[in-house]
Amino acid sequence: MIKRWLQNIYEWFDQRYHITPLLEENVTKKMVPRTLSWASCFGGLALLIFLVQVFTGMLLLMYYKPHPQTAWDSVTFIQSNVPMGWLIQRTHAVGANLMIVLVFMHMARVAYYKIFRAPRELHWVSGVILALLTTTLAFTGYLLPWTQLSYWGAKVGTEIPGAVPVIGEQIVLWVRRGPNISGETLGFFFSLHIWILPAMISGFIAMHAVMIRRTGISRPL
Ligand code: HEM
Structure with missing residues (x-):
């Protein structure tokens, strides 16, 4: 009964939007290499974890408060008071x-x-751009709980660009939004972490995927 009902819905959409040929071309009749080594799964797994991060991050955002006086308390609240918050x-x-x-x-x-x-x-x-963006995403997220570890991690990490000749000092000031790690830094890292970097990573993953579709995977089909 339910199967026929679902079948009818699928056919209604299929007649209008031609889903079956699309599925055949891209999934059911798509040519793939006969053998792939286990190492071929790392790219797909990285993509899967990225999606998990987006989903759990959206849930954390419902309670997280990006301010030096509230950040740590809000993370502790998520861990101890929100149902399943510790798991997320x-x-x-x-x-x-x-x-x-x-x-x-x-x-x-x-x-x-x-x-x-x-x-x-x-x-x-x-x-390479994706690897750099992923590392920056993790670095900006590390500051958000505003613990001693996050604070000193951000302080040491943001000192690194200071080694660049001539403009190093300016870069450090720009990244920190001032001479020290402060509420300004937290706000800046928060905006990078919750949307600017995820949006850029999504764009580059889309570009990566389109190019892989164009060339096919590097094995005989
Ligand atoms: C967020 C990060 C990344 C994601 C989600 C991702 C995803 C993928 C996926 C799903 C594939 C197809 C399956 C496979 O060969 O593993 C792939 C292929 C590929 N990726 Fe990535 N990738 C990422 C980062 C990188 C990095 C850091 C490099 C190298 C600097 C890279 C270079 C390549 C190349 C050259 C291929 C083609 C492999 C082939 O044809 O066999 N990717 N990627």
């Missing part, structure tokens, strides 16, 4: 580390098999 918060924190590990394992596999050679140079270039 831990998943997001562990997911951040896992995503970085997976992105670099994916990069190592691509480097080892030299898949950056023609015609896949731009897969590599967009990948």
